[in-house]
Amino acid sequence: MPSSSVTPATISEKILSAHCGRECRAGESVVCKVDAAMATDGSAPMAIDYFNKMGGKKLAEPQSMIFALDHYAPPDNPATVELQDRIRRFSEEQGNTLYDIGAGIGHQLMIERGHVKPGQLIVGADSHSVAYGAANVFATGVGSSDLAAVMLTGKLWFKVPESIRVTLTGKLPNGVDAKDIALEINRTLDPAEASYRTLEFQGDGAASLTFEERMLLTNMSTDAGAKAGVFAADATTTAYLNAGDDVGVAVHADKDAVYALDLNIDLDQLTPRLARPPVDGAAAEIVGIEQDLGTPVDMVYLGTCTGGRKSDLERALNVLRTGGTKHKRVQLIVTPASDRVYSDLATEGMLAEFIALGALVMTPGCGSCCGTCGTIPGNEKVVMSAANRNFTGRMGNAKARVYLASPEACAAAAITGEITDPRTFLEAQQ
Amino acid sequence: MTSLTINGPARLVGADINTDYIISSRRKRVTIDPDALQLHIFEDYNAEFGQSLKPDDIIVAGKNFGCGSAMEVAVTVVRAAGISCVLAPSFARAYYRNAINNGLLPVICDTSSIQEGDTLSIVSEGNDIHVTNTSRDISIGAASLSSMMIEILKTGGLTEYLRKHGDFPSEI
Ligand code: SF4
Numbered sequence: 001m002p003s004s005s006v007t008p009a010t011i012s013e014k015i016l017s018a019h020c021g022r023e024c025r026a027g028e029s030v031v032c033k034v035d036a037a038m039a040t041d042g043s044a045p046m047a048i049d050y051f052n053k054m055g056g057k058k059l060a061e062p063q064s065m066i067f068a069l070d071h072y073a074p075p076d077n078p079a080t081v082e083l084q085d086r087i088r089r090f091s092e093e094q095g096n097t098l099y100d101i102g103a104g105i106g107h108q109l110m111i112e113r114g115h116v117k118p119g120q121l122i123v124g125a126d127s128h129s130v131a132y133g134a135a136n137v138f139a140t141g142v143g144s145s146d147l148a149a150v151m152l153t154g155k156l157w158f159k160v161p162e163s164i165r166v167t168l169t170g171k172l173p174n175g176v177d178a179k180d181i182a183l184e185i186n187r188t189l190d191p192a193e194a195s196y197r198t199l200e201f202q203g204d205g206a207a208s209l210t211f212e213e214r215m216l217l218t219n220m221s222t223d224a225g226a227k228a229g230v231f232a233a234d235a236t237t238t239a240y241l242n243a244g245d246d247v248g249v250a251v252h253a254d255k256d257a258v259y260a261l262d263l264n265i266d267l268d269q270l271t272p273r274l275a276r277p278p279v280d281g282a283a284a285e286i287v288g289i290e291q292d293l294g295t296p297v298d299m300v301y302l303g304t305c306t307g308g309r310k311s312d313l314e315r316a317l318n319v320l321r322t323g324g325t326k327h328k329r330v331q332l333i334v335t336p337a338s339d340r341v342y343s344d345l346a347t348e349g350m351l352a353e354f355i356a357l358g359a360l361v362m363t364p365g366c367g368s369c370c371g372t373c374g375t376i377p378g379n380e381k382v383v384m385s386a387a388n389r390n391f392t393g394r395m396g397n398a399k400a401r402v403y404l405a406s407p408e409a410c411a412a413a414a415i416t417g418e419i420t421d422p423r424t425f426l427e428a429q430q
Numbered sequence: 431m432t433s434l435t436i437n438g439p440a441r442l443v444g445a446d447i448n449t450d451y452i453i454s455s456r457r458k459r460v461t462i463d464p465d466a467l468q469l470h471i472f473e474d475y476n477a478e479f480g481q482s483l484k485p486d487d488i489i490v491a492g493k494n495f496g497c498g499s500a501m502e503v504a505v506t507v508v509r510a511a512g513i514s515c516v517l518a519p520s521f522a523r524a525y526y527r528n529a530i531n532n533g534l535l536p537v538i539c540d541t542s543s544i545q546e547g548d549t550l551s552i553v554s555e556g557n558d559i560h561v562t563n564t565s566r567d568i569s570i571g572a573a574s575l576s577s578m579m580i581e582i583l584k585t586g587g588l589t590e591y592l593r594k595h596g597d598f599p600s601e602i
Contacts, residue, residue, distance in 0.1 A: 394450060
């Protein structure tokens with residue numbers, strides 16, 4: 001596809017061009033063929049309603065339509081069971097892929113089960129669908145009506161976005177996490193600037209990140225306000241995706257591609273961050289962890305599509321081991337992102353360690369993240385969470401106070417019962 | 431091209447209003463019926479404000495309206511409350527698209543001069559949108575919509591659009 005006669009392009013422009021059948025650039029509106037689409041139990045019932053109202057009878061591409069029952073896993077009332085049953089009946093009729101309760105979070109399953117390959121265009125009826133961008137995919141979150149349009153036609157219209165070049169240099173210091181990069185981006189970038197744009201991650205710092213770290217950054221690009229987040233494909237991508245014979249079509253940005261904005265982050269200088277609970281409906285303030293040290297913590301949440309992967313739980317456990325015990329006030333919740341993560345924890349002995357520490361290990365899925373299932377924090381309780389957002393009411397109680405941090409910082413708080421710099425434990429280890 | 435006029439009082443909310451503030455995601459695990467959900471509109475943000483909303487009110491927000499989850503009930507619940515227009519200096523893009531798809535007019539404009547209760551007049555003509563604060567006699571520049579968005583809005587939303595056309599055109 002790349003040809004010397006056309007103007008240089010970003011990754012987003014190239015992927016959208018390849019899917020609309022002509023060369024397109026930022027600002028144009030195009031109709032694209034979509035390679036795969038995902039919906040959850042939170043969005044699929046409404047998408048099915050729209051599909052029916054649109055006159056839909058058969059899915060345009062059943063093999064690339066994936067439903068995951070993750071938001072209400074397991075459900076706690078008959079009305080939710082009925083919503084999930086509607087999805088099951090629809091999938092049974094249409095023959096598309098359905099991941100039932102306990103399989104895990106849709107976003108994790110999309111990557112883990114081989115639905116995502118470099119060069120693709122994927123949408124999901126969930127804002128964190130942007131996560132697939134780690135695999136060199138243009139992926140964005142849509143509503144149920146747009147998803148229904150894809151169900152019906154296999155296509156969707158897009159405005160080709162401008163891109164922001166996020167250049168990462170250096171290497172993450174010990175005890176500093178990809179989560180801290182994401183929080184730093186969200187601290188620096190005004191959502192109004194990020195809006196309708198893609199974050200394209202580049203630089204030696206980006207190349208040094210593991211695939212799961214890249215997934216965290218693309219996952220949280222929606223929390224920065226961006227339309228998508230994307231990495232180039234390299235050996236790390238291929239190894240992680242383990243895609244078999246069809247390895248996709250890797251897409252790189254042209255050297256002279258035009259970016260709307262540049263953002264540079266020196267990983268060597270980065271320190272642990274925190275997103276504070278929002279006050280009076282305003283956006284969460286992001287600060288260095290040193291500003292809130294000592295704040296008492298009641299609940300620690302390790303899980304979600306941001307912080308519930310094997311490497312996240314491994315790093316948290318590494319800190320917990322150094323501390324030896326969990327503070328008795330702290331309720332420690334562990335929710336693996338998928339059944340595969342869960343079974344890896346079991347086979348590698350980590351599950352037993354978490355249980356010995358007094359952790360509650362919950363069904364793989366979204367768990368406590370958005371307050372629709374799992375444990376809910378009490379009034380005025382303080383939570384340290386490995387999740388991506390902490391709007392008031394987010395974990396099911398508008399009177400709880402939720403801090404966001406890295407899995408290591410969450411683990412450090414579980415040991416001491418207060419906000420603690422995880423590096424104190426990691427330095428003790430050396 | 432048809433023109434459309436919306437008149438109503440401004441109802442102010444802050445910046446960075448996320449979709450969970452518009453309707454809590456825990457409500458939609460029981461029902462996705464917008465008429466039922468409407469009873470809980472804005473409850474985690476400001477329940478009193480939510481209860482005081484009336485049909486024909488125009489929601490006027492700060493930047494980044496509709497951020498967070500892409501859940502579409504955050505748009506259908508606003509429609510069910512009888513509201514047909516939201517003004518903000520910027521929208522989260524999934525909310526913006528969902529709005530268009532459900533016939534809620536999202537207007538990108540500077541909202542800083544608008545006060546609670548001001549009477550607003552929004553006229554859409556072709557691809558352009560004109561906003562006037564009639565209480566203060568101020569006209570406010572607004573971003574125009576793309577032709578595809580106009581087509582969808584004109585047909586009454588994405589459902590009606592695809593019901594009618596069955597597919598997207600290859601060029602838009
Ligand atoms: S884990 Fe949380 S953020 Fe991720 S998809 Fe589930 S509810 Fe959304």
